[in-house]
Amino acid sequence: MNVQVMEQIEGLSEARTLERLQQAIFGLRDLFQTDHVVYHSLNSTGDQYAVLTYADSWVSRYVQQGYARIDPVVGGCFTRFSPVEWKSLDWSSKAARSFHGEALSAGVGSQGLSVPIRGPKGQFAIFTVNHSCSDEAWRKFVKANANDLLLISHYINQRALDIESQPETEQERQARRPLSPREADALRLLALGLNRAQVADRLTISENTLRSYIESARLKLGASNTTHAVVTALSQGLLPI
Known part of the structure; x- marks a missing residue:
């Protein structure tokens, strides 16, 4: 783990608000030089929130259309415990292909790695990095950074849980x-x-x-x-x- 990653983790440990967590997400995107970084959490009561770098228009579109129901990344992460390579998922259905094309048009990277996270009381979260690059460049990126990203994903989830559990002022x-x-x-x-x-x-x-x-x-x-x-x-x- 390099010094910059350690600094990001230290910064995460100091995050006390979702605003600060959002800033950390942008910092991670810049550090790893990817198109996007996303953390999305859902608890057992259905409450959900996200800190991410996607355009507002794409997030709104995703929610309006209920794309979580057909997004292969969500389905793949829900049934697995280890990091999920997007290209290992089944994108063959007409709905998935259409969704994928729309996501690419909205600036979502063509390559992606998502980490499924399971927390207390039924909490489920996904931490994702995605980028547009060749298969070979992505393979090298994952090989170099997968362990750090896995560690960071759990730091972010813990901070999010801590922030959520804070009593309202x-x-x-x-x-x-x-x-x-x-x-x-x-x-x-x-x-x-x-x-x-x-x-x-x-x-x-x-x-x-x-x-x-x-x-x-x-x-x-x-x-x-x-x-x-x-x-x-x-x-x-x-x-x-």
Whole structure:
């Protein structure tokens, strides 16, 4: 394990919020020089959250279409305990091929390695790195980094569990109120793939005002970032699309 990986792990141990965990995910992407890094967790009550580097539009599309039901990576990880190479999975069905093509168009890497993680009380998580490169380059990457990625995946999962188990502050409890119509509109348009400038134009407000709506919605939903807020709102049925 090199010094940079050790520094990332030390940084993870100091993460006390999902926002900090999100920053760590971007740091890992830059460290390993991959297209994307993703951590997605689901507990026994159905609550889920993710910290990731995908575009908001792709995350929203994935949730809206219920792609987790047909994503071979999710199915493959759910039935295995060791890291899963994406190319070892069955992508032969029409639905899987269509999903794969759409994912590539959204910037998801063509090569991927996903680590299934099983935690306490039925918690299940997947840690993924993916990148667009040749088979040979990917083989060398996995050989050089698989052990470090496996270790990091469990550090991230433990930090996420620790953060989730922290009691809510009074400020956080006060923030968890229903979304206002404007907040819901802002998240709904982001979920449809519009960028912030387009959303502000559609709502005839300034980008500064839009930023306030998004931040307020994020706090109410207990989300770590805008993507997390959109996904949470969609999963709770708060955004009719």
